[in-house]
Amino acid sequence: MRRNLRWLGPVAVALSAAVLVPLAGAAAPAPGPASAGVAADDPGAGPWAQVPRDQVAARCGLDPVLLDQANAALPGIPFTIVRHGKLCWVNRPADTTSTYHVASVTKTFAATLFGMIAQRSSTLEDTDPVREWLSSWEAGPIDPRATLAHVLAMTSTKSNLATDQKGGWSYDALGWREINRLITVMNRAIQREPAAFPGVTDVQQFAQRYLFDVLGMR
Structure with a gap:
């Protein structure tokens, strides 16, 4: 997005x-x-x-x-x-009304939103196994042993997830491989505990209210 x-x-x-x-x-x-x-x-x-x-x-x-x-x-x-x-x-450019794509800065926003939602949630942690939140079909190429921290680091599809085995790494440029799958995770965290997220029902509403509006984004 x-x-x-x-x-x-x-x-x-x-x-x-x-x-x-x-x-x-x-x-x-x-x-x-x-x-x-x-x-x-x-x-x-x-x-x-x-x-x-x-x-x-x-x-x-x-x-x-x-x-x-x-x-x-x-x-x-x-x-x-x-x-x-x-x-x-x-x-400060002279033009104060132009809009432009922020491209992969959205990955920073995704990580920020994950932290904001995890802070409010009593069940969401970055150490959670991915399969606690996503089905095999929803997880796609993500290794079934991976945690949400691996997804945030874009390392969840590696064959060796050990912290001392860095190996090859590739950038999830468009987000489809790993990062975008956190949308489902964050939506489920919000829906599990609606009292902890008053006024919002999904991550898009949460992002707009608590992040994008604050930063002047639309």
């Missing part, structure tokens, strides 16, 4: 930065003392205050020159970098 992201401020695109900024080469720490011993702050619950550009290297361990290059390389794409509890960088 793809979603469109509309620019509504720094928080709305914090998750996108995890993918966009490294691709642009802008998240590499500045060499030398600027990236060493950077103190982490507690951001608290108040409004974010952006770190001034001339303090980004010292307080965030980031190179503002590379970040300027990222802004230039991604002129129409908003992104935000939050690091060490600080709002370190924001790229």
